[in-house]
Amino acid sequence: MFTLLNWFDDRLAQVEKILLIILTFALVTLLIAQVFLRYVLNSPLFWAEEVAVQVFVAISFFGVSYLIYQKQLVVIDFITLILPTSLRLVIECVFQIISLLTLLVMLVLTFQWITEPMVQNELSPTTQLPRWYNYSVLMFALGAMSFHQLKHCFKSLSGLFRGGKS
Template structure:
């Protein structure tokens, strides 16, 4: 007997855990961003003594929130889409169209992940310090390959579900 919920593959459990982790990291990043901005505004306009690193921290936290949000959007298939043509296709055509879209997302994530790793591991980025935070820039940029890896994992999950729908048929609706 297994502790897993019925019908859940080990891969689905991994993606579910990754999804929950990304949600909590996103919440933490959002909270730190909000606190940083509130404190920065208070110091700048009330105390007339701006915090010199607050703008840079806000910029990097916003970038992290954006990439984390993109991962979560891929997981939930919440990206903006024009489905005019896809909705007019028969069931198998919709599955093939969705498969093409997912393969395109996977291709994008793999290519971006690969080149972002090369970029981050280059000496020009590894040795670069951020101007105000004095942090190694690779630590700030590492969200790009991490988010691309997460997107690839979530896209593979969608592809597996589409293949199951195509070859096995729908069992109680499409899995998300």
């Protein structure tokens, strides 16, 4: 089961990486086009700033998810590094579980918020698209973060039960 979980986690990370590359390219292209149209042709895209912000937010959330996959988030671990290995593994497992539970709570709350009728009817000022399209990026990113964190939890727990040999 752990092999299957790792395989799905790796595929999800590949999709995130490709998505991040595409979104970054789209953001750069949009901003270059906006600068060219605004300052050279004196005809700016009225919707470019709003779309650029939405793309940047998507890059940020999926970027954090990819960082969770790679275990490259900033951590302050000087205290845990001086602890014995067995205690360090227990603390790591506890923090992994707390992180997973926090992400799952945020995912549920985000879903509840997005499905509220008031949010469903809200329109974007310039593009006139429903705002819940933009907000759903948060829900998908939190789902990906939760999945990556679940894999890390299983890995930490298996390392704990194997006596530090993960």
